[in-house]
Amino acid sequence: MSVLREKLENTNDVVFTAEFPSVDGAGMAGVEKNVARLAPWFDAVNATDNPAAHAHASNTTTAIAMKMHGLEPIMQIVCRDKNRLAIQSDMMGASLHGITNISLLTGDDVTAGDEPESRRVFDIDSAQAINIARGMAGGTYLSGRAIKPAPDFYIGAVENAAAPPFNYRIQRALKKHRAGAKFLQLQICYHPDRLEAFCKGVAEVAPDLKLIPTFLLVKSAKSLDYVHNKIPGIDVPAATIARVRNANNQRDEAYKLTLELARHALSLPGVRGLHVTDFRHDDSLVEFISDLGRRPRN
Amino acid sequence: MLKKLLPVIEHALKKPIWDCRMCGQCVLHSTGMTCPMTCPKTLRNGPCGGVREDGNCEVKPEMPCIWVKAYDRTISLPLPKVWKEHYNELRPPVDMQLQGTSSWINLVTKRDQQTPVGWAAPDGKH
Ligand code: SF4
Numbered sequence: 001m002s003v004l005r006e007k008l009e010n011t012n013d014v015v016f017t018a019e020f021p022s023v024d025g026a027g028m029a030g031v032e033k034n035v036a037r038l039a040p041w042f043d044a045v046n047a048t049d050n051p052a053a054h055a056h057a058s059n060t061t062t063a064i065a066m067k068m069h070g071l072e073p074i075m076q077i078v079c080r081d082k083n084r085l086a087i088q089s090d091m092m093g094a095s096l097h098g099i100t101n102i103s104l105l106t107g108d109d110v111t112a113g114d115e116p117e118s119r120r121v122f123d124i125d126s127a128q129a130i131n132i133a134r135g136m137a138g139g140t141y142l143s144g145r146a147i148k149p150a151p152d153f154y155i156g157a158v159e160n161a162a163a164p165p166f167n168y169r170i171q172r173a174l175k176k177h178r179a180g181a182k183f184l185q186l187q188i189c190y191h192p193d194r195l196e197a198f199c200k201g202v203a204e205v206a207p208d209l210k211l212i213p214t215f216l217l218v219k220s221a222k223s224l225d226y227v228h229n230k231i232p233g234i235d236v237p238a239a240t241i242a243r244v245r246n247a248n249n250q251r252d253e254a255y256k257l258t259l260e261l262a263r264h265a266l267s268l269p270g271v272r273g274l275h276v277t278d279f280r281h282d283d284s285l286v287e288f289i290s291d292l293g294r295r296p297r298n
Numbered sequence: 299m300l301k302k303l304l305p306v307i308e309h310a311l312k313k314p315i316w317d318c319r320m321c322g323q324c325v326l327h328s329t330g331m332t333c334p335m336t337c338p339k340t341l342r343n344g345p346c347g348g349v350r351e352d353g354n355c356e357v358k359p360e361m362p363c364i365w366v367k368a369y370d371r372t373i374s375l376p377l378p379k380v381w382k383e384h385y386n387e388l389r390p391p392v393d394m395q396l397q398g399t400s401s402w403i404n405l406v407t408k409r410d411q412q413t414p415v416g417w418a419a420p421d422g423k424h
Contacts (some may be wrong), residue, residue: 165353
């Protein structure tokens, strides 16, 4: 059983997840280096699928490489680049290599990437992909063709707790849960009040759904500006950016801010872990999760 | 004859009002009379995570996200209660074979309710 599933389903431990750096030219040596850095600290790490619509080594091959070197992957599949056939073969391929954590998401639009002239696929959407994964875990492809034995999937998804239509996001989480998602990694959120309302609402309608909010380590107000202006779906309040901008030491203040947000998130109902994304690329990633109570695994 | 004529009439009526894309499996009633096929990602099950703070679309910043519109209209329009309740139902993948055919005919023949055998709805029903 995957560590992620074991911890989320059979313990009350807080889980920590991170993002595996996209693989381009550095080969297996690069993968090994990143595995060595992340494995002691994280329960499972996302193998992304052409994040922000930029081409990289594929989700499946990255997940296999991570697993080979001893790091548990959460394999993401986005709906932008592949039709329903290819999405199912991604999942079967993952299963062939013993990868069970599968997270299904819509994906950024092609216009977010460096090849905006690409055809966007979106043959199915994330909720449909989740339901298809559940069907496969139940022993059939979408067509009804049998898979024997059925693959063992631990199905996850992503949700944005703080984007319009605000009042609908809880229902959308519920829809994904009903379709088969057991855990949700949440989009980065700088509105603790919105995150709180979302988590409380989800805990009421879907108490079994495990929530994993995301936090982004940044160094400066400039990075927050970037996130606010360039990543659709993430709003950073002006007062939050000003707090970092006006501090004597922006690095420290940005760190403190993120730590406060993360501590608040951990106090919310339904929250079972944290996902950390790193824009700082210094040693604060480990410091951050240590400050949140994480000890290295032995 | 009807099979040829109806798609033409349907498109002529629905294009100007809803910017209908003739998917052949109309869900307007459950989406606050807002066509999900006008979403640049053609999402059938609700908004993506990229909706902007002002409620506009990630892909086309000048356009309101169709799912924000659909949600607002589902709440505010005087639609039948069951239609409103269908807003959060899990809609099956689009059947590409129905593209360009009349959803009216597909509704009457129930062709639009056929889903692949492996598409089990979350409540166990097909
Ligand atoms: S923001 Fe709304 S309309 Fe735009 S791609 Fe996302 S769901 Fe579709």
